[in-house]
Amino acid sequence: MKIIVCLKQVPNTTEIKIDPVTNTLKRDGVASIINPDDKTGLEVALQLKDKFGAHVTVISMGPKQAEKALGEALAMGADRAILLTDRAFAGADTLATSKTIAAAINTLEYDLIIAGRQAIDGDTAQVGPEIAEHLGLPQITYVNNVEYSAEENTFTVQRQFEDGYQLLQVQTPCLFTLLATAEKPRYMRVKGLVDLDKKEVEILTRADIVIEDAVLGLKGSPTKVKQSFNKQYNSNKQKFVLDPAEAAKLIATTLKEKHLI
């Protein structure tokens, strides 16, 4: 089985804080990580490799420094890593990104494509389904569990909803997007780290994929950012320093005044 895992390097947004004085994002020193849902997707691929034997290729689109995330994926056990990087790809929205990645995947062989449900920086959850559409593949998103029957070459997956789940069956080729809760990703292996010298992240540029210029990057993106802004919070609100009994009284009185009790 040949598996392609799409992953994205993201800033660890849980570490981002707002500077209380300037009211802007403090992004300095915030670590870059493999997006959590994607890392779980890689773990699922590696488990399929452990159980059934598979060749796992990780692919990412981003700046040159995204090589680091792909290196980590190799050290976890991926067999091949590809970084799509070119100034022509910059500024792409989800549609342009998905077309670019789909064009790169078109140069590869695969049975299964796995992506994370969404990235923690953009939170859109759109690139996975859009890749599936460009490649004409059936998609299953919000996947919480993956079972595979080698005899029937069939995947049975649990598709999560807010109020329940579906068990769905599909044959390859297909695309899943994984929830971070599905599996706990393994650590990088010592052997994997040692072998890193031998495995290199392959770089694909504009010239390596077959796609029209008109659909790439910023100019190939139907959506444009008109403006971006930080949330303004009022950090000068009144606070009461109270002992627990006083605190309880104040809350009870407030609720009563508002006719909530």
Added chain:
Amino acid sequence: MSKNILIIAEQRNSQVQNVTFELIGISRELAKANDAKVEVLLLGHNVGDQVANIVGYGADSVFVVDDPALESYMTEPYTQAVTQVIREKEPNVVLVGASSIGRDLAPRVAARLNTGLTADCTKLEMQPDGSLEMTRPAFGGNLFATIVCPDTRPQMSTVRPGVMKRCEFDATRTAQVENIKVEFAPSRIKLVKEVKQTCSVDSIEDAKILVACGRGIGKEEHIQRAKDLAYTLGGTYCSSRALVDAGLVESCRQVGQTGKTVRPEAYLAFGISGAVQHLAGMEDSELIIAVNKDETASIFNVADVGIVSDATRVLPLLKEEIEKIIKA
């Protein structure tokens, strides 16, 4: 192309979900800018009885695709039906609820139509020329961006449930209803079974009063006290992501960027530090009372009443105070 707004209704077990009525509500506002009509597409099987609700909440027209292939939500038949109707009706704007259904369906449709899609919008504004400005959070709610889709149509957006306000229900409203037939291709995905996991009887989106638990009260005994308090107040409890990740609270009770958006009459936050991801899900609550030991906690930036105190000790005392008032 028309000027109109098309809403893809979300139904589960043949019941139209609140987010659909919220989308109709915002669309009625948007439609004023360029004199557009509000259209709703209802997909499902045996869903005809849901049309009256959609009309009562403000739709000008309702398109219905009623077919056994649409009984349960499945990406392929839903995408096929939605795409066909969009191609036929050529709306200017398509709105979809940003649920686990809408966020599967909308990108597939947008890619098929080769148009832009803006995810998880929290604010929509229409210009007189029919261009839609879509504002959404990014970086976990740390940053907001206003997105436009100038050159392709329809302009598509998913909108978070609980953010927009629905209109008053008016049973006297009338609308045009049209049934549309779709020839479905055989599905490549087989539905083996469907399992409902009802959270609990109470839904945090519908509660008037929410008692919210954070890391600062992250022990079972304290959470139990928060639950007791919530039920004494006639409300229910919810939590920040930390306690859900720790397995102490069910995920359907998580408030915030990756959880639910709530706007109760009162939000009582105990031991919640107030990461922006959390604030994004509750800051529109009518009254916010926050108790935290740490006076620098960000929750105080949105609290109407901020109290620096030990939340674990306030909880039981507050329940006593409330009981006194109720008895009096």
